[in-house]
Amino acid sequence: MNNAKNPFDCSNFLARETNMTESGASHAEVQDIIAKLKDLPGALLPILHGIQDKLGYIPAATIPDIAKALNLSRAEVHGVISFYHYFRETPPGKTTVHICRAESCQAMGGKQLEAHVKNRLGIDYHETTADGAFSLEPVYCLGLCAASPSMQIGEQLYGRVSADLFDCVIKPEEASA
Amino acid sequence: MIHKIYIPGDAAAVSLGADRVAAAVVQEAVKRGIQIELVRNGSRGLFWLEPLVEVAVTKGRMAYGPVQAKDVAGLFDADFLNGGNHSLALGLIEELPYLKAQQRLTFARVGITDPVSLDDYLAHEGYRGLKNALAMSGADIVKQVTDSGLRGRGGAAFPTGIKWNTVLNTPSEQKYIICNADEGDSGTYSDRMVMEGDPFVLIEGMTIAGIAVGATQGYIYLRVEYPHAHKALNAAISKAYEAGYLGDNILGSGKKFDLEVRLGAGAYICGEETSLMESLEGKRGLVRFKPPLPAISGLFGKPTIVNNVISLASVPIILDKGGNYYRDYGMGRSRGTLPLQLAGNIKHPGLVEIAFGMTLRELLYDFGGGSASGHPIKAVQVGGPLGAFLPESQFDTPLDYEAFAAIWAVLGHGGVIAFDDTVDMAEMARYSMEFCKIESCGKCTPCRIGSTRGVEVISDIIEGRDLAKNVPLLRDLCNTLLNGSLCALGGMTPYPVLSALNHFPQDFGIAGQADAA
Numbered sequence: 001m002n003n004a005k006n007p008f009d010c011s012n013f014l015a016r017e018t019n020m021t022e023s024g025a026s027h028a029e030v031q032d033i034i035a036k037l038k039d040l041p042g043a044l045l046p047i048l049h050g051i052q053d054k055l056g057y058i059p060a061a062t063i064p065d066i067a068k069a070l071n072l073s074r075a076e077v078h079g080v081i082s083f084y085h086y087f088r089e090t091p092p093g094k095t096t097v098h099i100c101r102a103e104s105c106q107a108m109g110g111k112q113l114e115a116h117v118k119n120r121l122g123i124d125y126h127e128t129t130a131d132g133a134f135s136l137e138p139v140y141c142l143g144l145c146a147a148s149p150s151m152q153i154g155e156q157l158y159g160r161v162s163a164d165l166f167d168c169v170i171k172p173e174e175a176s177a
Numbered sequence: 178m179i180h181k182i183y184i185p186g187d188a189a190a191v192s193l194g195a196d197r198v199a200a201a202v203v204q205e206a207v208k209r210g211i212q213i214e215l216v217r218n219g220s221r222g223l224f225w226l227e228p229l230v231e232v233a234v235t236k237g238r239m240a241y242g243p244v245q246a247k248d249v250a251g252l253f254d255a256d257f258l259n260g261g262n263h264s265l266a267l268g269l270i271e272e273l274p275y276l277k278a279q280q281r282l283t284f285a286r287v288g289i290t291d292p293v294s295l296d297d298y299l300a301h302e303g304y305r306g307l308k309n310a311l312a313m314s315g316a317d318i319v320k321q322v323t324d325s326g327l328r329g330r331g332g333a334a335f336p337t338g339i340k341w342n343t344v345l346n347t348p349s350e351q352k353y354i355i356c357n358a359d360e361g362d363s364g365t366y367s368d369r370m371v372m373e374g375d376p377f378v379l380i381e382g383m384t385i386a387g388i389a390v391g392a393t394q395g396y397i398y399l400r401v402e403y404p405h406a407h408k409a410l411n412a413a414i415s416k417a418y419e420a421g422y423l424g425d426n427i428l429g430s431g432k433k434f435d436l437e438v439r440l441g442a443g444a445y446i447c448g449e450e451t452s453l454m455e456s457l458e459g460k461r462g463l464v465r466f467k468p469p470l471p472a473i474s475g476l477f478g479k480p481t482i483v484n485n486v487i488s489l490a491s492v493p494i495i496l497d498k499g500g501n502y503y504r505d506y507g508m509g510r511s512r513g514t515l516p517l518q519l520a521g522n523i524k525h526p527g528l529v530e531i532a533f534g535m536t537l538r539e540l541l542y543d544f545g546g547g548s549a550s551g552h553p554i555k556a557v558q559v560g561g562p563l564g565a566f567l568p569e570s571q572f573d574t575p576l577d578y579e580a581f582a583a584i585w586a587v588l589g590h591g592g593v594i595a596f597d598d599t600v601d602m603a604e605m606a607r608y609s610m611e612f613c614k615i616e617s618c619g620k621c622t623p624c625r626i627g628s629t630r631g632v633e634v635i636s637d638i639i640e641g642r643d644l645a646k647n648v649p650l651l652r653d654l655c656n657t658l659l660n661g662s663l664c665a666l667g668g669m670t671p672y673p674v675l676s677a678l679n680h681f682p683q684d685f686g687i688a689g690q691a692d693a694a
C-alpha cells in the first residue's frame with residue numbers, strides 16, 4: 001500500500017536504540033529488587049517486573065527467593081509467572097520483535113506482514129532464532145490502531161509497517177548479531 | 178524571537194517517525210542559528226497526518242503534515258516558523274474540518290498543552306474541578322456525577338454516579354480508587370491518548386473520586402504495552418505531589434489522596450474489573466464471582482471504585498462546569514460525549530470525540546473518508562474484540578448505547594474497525610474464538626473449553642465439513658458461552674462470531690449451499 005510507485009526509502013527508519021538486556025546481573029541484584037519491593041501491597045507483580053526489566057526474563061532460580069520474601073509457595077509464584085503472557089522464564093533473543101495480531105492490523109495487511117516476518121526470521125511465535133539474535137512474540141494490540149499494521153522491535157514502535165520497512169529496520173540487527 | 182514548535186510525543190506519532198522529526202528540527206534550528214522552543218504535545222488524533230508539526234504564529238497554530246525527517250530542511254527554507262507555505266502545509270489546525278466538527282470535552286487539552294507541564298494544565302482550566310470538589314460534601318460531588326448521566330466508558334456503560342454512591346455509603350476505614358487503564362480492546366487507543374497527552378486530567382479525576390467517597394489510595398492499573406503512557410503518568414504524578422495536588426494535605430484541605438501506577442503483564446482478562454483486582458493483589462488474574470460487588474468488597478476486600486480512564490478523565494469537566502453542562506450533550510440515556518476511535522481500513526483514522534447520536538455511517542464516511550484501500554467497506558467491528566460486526570445495512574444506526582443494544586451490538590469502549598471487501602468473515606469469526614481461547618483465565622468451563630471447541634468447529638466449517646451439523650453446533654456452543662460464562666470474555670465472544678455468521682453467511686459457505694439446494 002505504501003510507496004507503490006517509489007522504491008522504499010530506508011533512510012527514514014534507521015537510527016534507533018536497541019533493546020539490550022543487561023546480562024550478568026548478580027544474585028545480589030535480584031535480592032535487592034525483592035527487598036525494595038516486598039512490602040508493597042500486592043508486591044508480586046512489581047517484583048516480577050523488576051526482575052524481568054533487569055534480566056530480560058525470570059530465571060527459575062529466583063523463584064524460591066521471591067516465594068520466601070512474600071510468604072508464598074513456589075507453586076504460587078510459578079502460577080503467577082505462567083499466567084501472564086508478558087513474563088517469560090527463558091532468556092529472550094538479543095532483540096524481541098512484537099507483531100500486532102489484532103483486528104485493526106489484520107484489516108491493513110497484518111497477516112501478510114506476519115507471514116513475511118516469520119519467513120524472514122525463520123521462526124514462529126514464541127521462538128528464538130538459533131543464533132539468539134531475535135525472539136518473535138505476538139501482541140494483541142499496541143494501541144497504534146490508527147497506524148496499522150504495527151510492530152515493536154526492542155523498545156521502538158513502528159506504524160504503517162510494510163514488508164520493506166521491516167527489512168530495513170531488521171538489517172542492522174542482523175549485521176550485529 | 179523564540180519560535181514555539183509542537184511535535185507530538187504520542188506513541189502512534191512516534192511510531193510514524195515523530196522522534197526523528199523532532200531531532201531533525203532541533204538540529205536544523207541549531208545549524209541556522211534560530212531559537213526554538215520545542216513542545217512534545219499529545220496527538221490531535223488526526224493520525225493520517227502524523228507526524229503533525231504545529232508552529233505558533235500570531236493567528237493561531239499552523240499545521241504541517243505528515244512530516245518526515247527529510248522534509249525538515251525544506252520546511253525551514255519555506256519559513257514554516259512564520260507559517261510559510263509548503264506542500265505539507267495544512268492551514269490553521271483549529272480550522273481543519275475533522276477537528277472543527279468535534280465536541281472535545283474530555284479531550285479538551287490533548288494535543289494543545291505540554292502533557293507533563295502542571296503550569297500548562299492550570300493555564301488551560303486544569304484543577305478547577307478539584308477546587309470545586311474540595312468545597313463540596315462527598316454526597317454533593319457524587320450527585321454532580323450522577324446528574325451528568327456519565328456511564329462507564331470502559332464498555333459496560335454502568336452509571337458512574339450509582340457506583341460512586343455505593344462506595345460512598347459503604348463504611349470502611351480504607352477504600353480504594355482504581356483506574357482501569359488496561360486498554361486491551363484492539364482498535365481502541367483513547368485511554369492511551371489521554372494518559373500520554375493529558376495525564377493530569379486523569380490524576381485530577383481520580384483525586385476527585387477519592388475525595389468524594391473517602392478513599393485515600395488510588396491505583397492506575399496500566400497495561401505494560403504502554404511504556405509512553407507509563408512515563409507520562411509518572412512524570413505528572415510526581416509534579417502533582419510536589420505542588421500539593423496529591424499527598425497528605427491536598428491544597429491545604431487536610432484531605433489525603435495517594436496515587437501509584439501499577440503495570441499489568443499482557444493479560445487481556447485483567448481489563449475485567451475483578452480479574453484486575455486479583456492482579457493488583459499479586460495473584461493470577463482469575464475472574465471473581467459477583468456478588469460481592471467491588472463497590473462493597475473490592476481490592477483487598479475493601480470498598481473500591483473501578484472506573485475506566487475516560488470515565489475518570491471526564492469527571493474534572495463535570496465538577497468544573499456542572500453535571501448539567503455535560504448532560505446537555507448526547508441523546509436518550511447516552512449523555513455527554515464519546516471519544517470514538519477510527520481504525521483498520523479507513524482513509525482518515527483518528528480520534529473523534531462527539532456527542533452521542535451521530536450515525537455510524539457519518540463517522541465512517543464524513544470523518545473517516547471511507548476505506549483506505551478504496552474498496553467498499555464490507556464490515557465494521559464496533560467495541561473491541563468482543564463487539565459485533567456490522568454490515569453496511571446497519572451503518573445508519575446512531576452511536577448510542579441503547580440503539581446498538583437493539584441490533585445486538587455494543588458501543589463498548591468506542592473502537593471502530595473498518596474492513597474492506599477483501600475480508601473473510603469466517604476467518605474473523607475463528608480469530609475471535611482463538612482470541613478467547615488465548616486470553617481465557619480458565620476459571621469457568623464455557624469459556625475455557627468452549628473457546629477451544631469453538632476454534633475447532635469454525636475450522637471445520639471453513640473447510641466445508643458437514644455444515645448441516647456444524648453450523649447448529651456452533652450456534653449451540655455460542656449459546657452456552659453467552660449464558661454460562663462468568664464474565665464478558667466468554668459471555669461476549671459470541672457477539673463477533675454470531676454476527677459474522679448471521680450477516681455474512683456466504684463467507685461460511687452457507688448461502689452458497691442454500692442457493693444450490
